[in-house]
Amino acid sequence: MFKKVLIANRGEIAVRVIRTLKEMGVQSAAVYSEADRSCLHVRMADEAVCIGPAMARESYLNIAAVISAAKLTGAEAVHPGYGFLAENAGFSEACAKNGMVFIGPSPKSIRLLGHKTAARKMAVKAGIPITPGTMDCVSKNCGPEAEKIGYPIMIKAAAGGGGKGIRIVREKSQLVHELQMAQSEAGAAFGNDEVYLEKYIETPRHIEVQFVRDSHGSTAAFPERDCSIQRRHQKLLEESPSPAVNQALRKKLEEAGLSLAEAAGYVGVGTVEFLLDKDGNFYFMEVNTRLQVEHPVTEFITGADLVREQLLAAAGEKISFANGRSVAFTGHAIEHRVNAEDFTRNFAPSVGRVEEWLLPGGPGVRVDTHVYQGYSLPIYYDSMLAKLIIWGRDRDLAVARSARALDEFRVSGIKTTLDAHRLIVENENFRAGRTDTGFMERLLAPADSADRLVGVQAGRPS
Amino acid sequence: MDVKTLSKLTKWMETTDLEEITWKDGEGKISLKLNNQPEHHAALSSTLIPVSSPSIGIFRFSRPGKTNTLKEGASVKKDQELGAVEVGKDHKPVPAPADGFLKIISVEEGKPVEYGQPLFFIEPR
Numbered sequence: 001m002f003k004k005v006l007i008a009n010r011g012e013i014a015v016r017v018i019r020t021l022k023e024m025g026v027q028s029a030a031v032y033s034e035a036d037r038s039c040l041h042v043r044m045a046d047e048a049v050c051i052g053p054a055m056a057r058e059s060y061l062n063i064a065a066v067i068s069a070a071k072l073t074g075a076e077a078v079h080p081g082y083g084f085l086a087e088n089a090g091f092s093e094a095c096a097k098n099g100m101v102f103i104g105p106s107p108k109s110i111r112l113l114g115h116k117t118a119a120r121k122m123a124v125k126a127g128i129p130i131t132p133g134t135m136d137c138v139s140k141n142c143g144p145e146a147e148k149i150g151y152p153i154m155i156k157a158a159a160g161g162g163g164k165g166i167r168i169v170r171e172k173s174q175l176v177h178e179l180q181m182a183q184s185e186a187g188a189a190f191g192n193d194e195v196y197l198e199k200y201i202e203t204p205r206h207i208e209v210q211f212v213r214d215s216h217g218s219t220a221a222f223p224e225r226d227c228s229i230q231r232r233h234q235k236l237l238e239e240s241p242s243p244a245v246n247q248a249l250r251k252k253l254e255e256a257g258l259s260l261a262e263a264a265g266y267v268g269v270g271t272v273e274f275l276l277d278k279d280g281n282f283y284f285m286e287v288n289t290r291l292q293v294e295h296p297v298t299e300f301i302t303g304a305d306l307v308r309e310q311l312l313a314a315a316g317e318k319i320s321f322a323n324g325r326s327v328a329f330t331g332h333a334i335e336h337r338v339n340a341e342d343f344t345r346n347f348a349p350s351v352g353r354v355e356e357w358l359l360p361g362g363p364g365v366r367v368d369t370h371v372y373q374g375y376s377l378p379i380y381y382d383s384m385l386a387k388l389i390i391w392g393r394d395r396d397l398a399v400a401r402s403a404r405a406l407d408e409f410r411v412s413g414i415k416t417t418l419d420a421h422r423l424i425v426e427n428e429n430f431r432a433g434r435t436d437t438g439f440m441e442r443l444l445a446p447a448d449s450a451d452r453l454v455g456v457q458a459g460r461p462s
Numbered sequence: 463m464d465v466k467t468l469s470k471l472t473k474w475m476e477t478t479d480l481e482e483i484t485w486k487d488g489e490g491k492i493s494l495k496l497n498n499q500p501e502h503h504a505a506l507s508s509t510l511i512p513v514s515s516p517s518i519g520i521f522r523f524s525r526p527g528k529t530n531t532l533k534e535g536a537s538v539k540k541d542q543e544l545g546a547v548e549v550g551k552d553h554k555p556v557p558a559p560a561d562g563f564l565k566i567i568s569v570e571e572g573k574p575v576e577y578g579q580p581l582f583f584i585e586p587r
Binding site for chain 1: 519550551552577578579
């Protein structure tokens with residue numbers, strides 16, 4: 001096992017990684033930008049170095065600076081977290097070139113599976129159904145290809161993830177404009193403006209399977225996560241297992257995930273994403289070659305520590321699940337992403353200083369956060385404040401516990417999405433497990449939504 | 463006053479309930495003021511201008527092939543290259559922010575430095 005690991009990230013995921021490192025007796029080295037001097041991960045790590053000014057491009061995305069920090073601290077391995085350089089094959093290569101282990105899959109795996117059109121090709125080869133669409137990236141003259149697929153279509157970033165660089169096109173006349181928008185968003189978010197086209201499946205469920213594979217050939221698949229509750233393609237709430245998946249379907253999804261991991265010779269943890277349509281057909285969408293934000297729901301129902309599994313796989317050791325291909329689980333878990341966004345103003349980012357910060361607790365309650373009372377939110381990075389993860393012996397108990405925990409969670413000084421989550425857990429369709437990717441739009445759409453907001457706020461004195 | 467002494471003074475201050483001290487000697491005046499933010503860092507206010515590292519990396523006084531002649535007390539001109547920080551394949555220059563005298567050199571050849579770390583202190587002319 002490594003003696004020292006550098007975390008090339010910030011915020012809650014850096015805190016998450018440091019926690020497992022401490023448990024495993026591994027020294028942790030943190031990096032921070034000038035704007036993050038008072039970020040929690042800096043205080044928690046055994047040592048920390050400043051790598052640049054506030055702009056991510058000059059700090060957390062600055063490969064030379066991160067490598068320099070790893071050398072300076074003598075780290076043998078680098079954990080990239082999620083976002084930033086986590087799926088950057090160039091960074092994975094730079095680590096190898098400089099004698100450090102990148103805690104993630106090889107540059108080859110990242111290129112093969114991280115590039116969306118390459119992954120689609122692999123899926124076809126492995127016999128997994130894929131969403132109808134182009135097998136290659138498209139140019140601005142993709143009208144004929146779009147026609148062939150049939151509107152409505154989706155334009156998606158080939159190097160993408162996290163819901164960015166995605167546009168829906170319902171009519172031919174919108175294609176050129178939406179294509180330009182998607183390309184420029186993709187270029188800004190991923191440094192790569194390549195896009196491809198997929199058929200837009202109306203309000204499917206978003207189902208994903210977590211897998212882990214080591215260099216000894218052991219593979220394990222975890223029960224699926226349902227991440228259908230999204231706003232503008234960004235996940236807001238995730239749960240595991242999915243209320244729409246029975247054991248038979250679970251087996252099929254896990255098999256598909258594992259065969260793809262094996263075909264790619266993948267070492268590490270990854271996630272295969274599928275769309276599930278209303279008729280129960282599933283389609284491969286993409287692979288995420290990193291640890292995901294919503295990994296805690298899987299940890300809660302299986303007792304796994306996925307960061308630990310990443311470290312074991314990266315160090316060439318055996319993962320903890322070498323004996324089974326399908327990991328057993330118990331109960332139900334739900335994760336609520338608490339972001340610094342104003343729910344009443346179309347989720348506009350909220351900035352400021354966290355005045356009151358009272359976290360829920362008790363049985364089956366976990367909070368992953370880097371925020372503390374008095375913390376001033378930097379404006380340069382994403383708006384995630386905390387993840388509230390709930391476990392219950394079944395889904396109904398978990399939902400009731402979510403409602404209880406959301407009620408205990410008190411924040412002032414900034415606006416958060418807590419009220420949005422409170423609305424979700426009271427919703428009849430959510431309680432019945434009837435969710436799909438159109439859920440949030442319908443929840444927020446009704447004409448009397450302003451009244452409903454007032455109702456929610458009046459009922460909850462802060 | 464050198465950086466080591468300043469650092470000792472700051473640490474001592476934090477153990478007292480002093481909020482502000484001023485040190486005057488033949489060379490000049492330094493005021494140290496502790497702010498009451500959770501971080502407990504001393505805010506240094508003096509006539510000296512710090513020259514901060516433009517990057518994380520390894521500090522070099524001179525470019526390959528050239529020799530360094532900088533010593534404390536030397537006269538420097540604005541934008542004069544005092545050294546460079548090696549990061550990856552890049553050499554990020556460290557220019558003097560103003561005309562003046564190189565009062566303190568607080569870095570050593572070949573040592574790793576962090577972004578924003580004070581490398582020199584210049585007494586402006």
